[in-house]
Amino acid sequence: MRSRFDEQxxxxxxxxxxxxxxCEESIALAAKSLGDGRLARQVAPLDTEIDRKERDIESLCLKLLLQQQPVARDLRQISAALKMITDLERIGDQAEDIAEIVISGxxxxxxxxxxxxxxxxxxxxTESxxxxxxxxxMLAEKVIAEDDIVDDWFDRVKHTLIRRMTTDPGEGERAVDLLMIAKYFERIGDHAVNVAQWVIFSVTGTHKEG
Known part of the structure; x- marks a missing residue:
């Protein structure tokens, strides 16, 4: 019975x-697609595949919980996986949001x-x-610390775009599109932090938010 459980x-x-x-492929493609609607249109099918994976993993987790008798660490690992797939699915959504801005903007x-x-x-x-x-x-803690780097990038992008709009009002619409894209990247970083926090929970039993 345990060997079957370990296989699952x-x-x-x-x-x-x-x-x-x-998710990594989707984000990378969304980033690479800036200015290239053809590439941007390839992101949506990846998001569909990410959604399917979320359903498959959720089903597997529920099967493990209902059909087996997981011990404490196993239970934490399964519970963490259920939480993580929600964040990974949202990462896929936000990569698609970026692609949609590229296509229409x-x-x-x-x-x-x-x-x-x-x-x-x-x-x-990737690291989460x-x-x-x-x-x-330790790698999970590194991911959490790296969120400050992404936040700093967002601030730099925001201030650069504000200056751009001030000096050239004709750049306003494009600057808003870029600011939205930067915001989606920043949110993706937040979801990676959530994944890392659930990793720590799965190992230690302690979940720290923020």
Whole structure:
């Protein structure tokens, strides 16, 4: 019975890795698509796949809870996975939101302003899922600390765009689009922090918010 349970836990980890990889791909594609509507249109199918993964993982978690008798650490791992998939699904949604702005807006190719912010955000998502798989609380703490970097990038982008709108009112609509994209990246970073906090809970039994 325990060996079957361990196999299902391993399957849960594999599914989470796959969902995290889809989220990384979706964010990276959304960031790369700035100014390229063709690339931006490839994000929505990824979000559909992320949604499907969320349903599959939720079903597996409920099966583990109802059909098995998990001990405390197993229970924390399953509970954390259920929380994490909600944040991962929202990451997929926000990558799609970015793509929709690109498709309908005035975002030019090669917006250097957002490149580093996007890279920092993708790194947080990658490390948060990696921390879960490795049961690595130190890596999870690193992700939480990295949120300050993404927040700083958002502030820099915001102030740059405000100056741009002040000096050239004709840039207003495009600047608003870029500010919305930056805000979505910042929110993705927040969701990566949530994932990292649930990693810590799954290992220690302690959940710290903020």
């Amino acid at each position: 836990l391993a399957q849960l980890e594999r599914e989470l890795i796959e969902m995290g990889a889809l 005035q975002v030019n190719e090669g917006e250097e302003l957002l490149r580093d912010m996007a890279a920092s955000t993708i790194k947080m998502v 899922v990696d921390a879960y798989v490795k049961h690595d609380t």
